[in-house]
Amino acid sequence: MRRSEFERAVADEFGARGGPVLNDLVLTSLGDLTASEAIHAGMPPKDIWLALCIEMDVAPERRYGAGRLEPRRR
Structure with missing residues (x-):
């Protein structure tokens, strides 16, 4: 998971609560x-995302592949 995918996943899952989740939890x-501290410490975004999902009780079907863009149609 790239950092941009991590940021998209957080925005998609937590919406306006994303900032407080990243900075306060x-x-x-x-x-x-916190997730923000972990990012700045260089931890892999995927590990941080999964830790957030577990802590926030995100359904397993929304954990994997989150943040990826849909493939472009030709």
């Missing part, structure tokens, strides 16, 4: 860092 599975 402490993720114990990531060493008690």
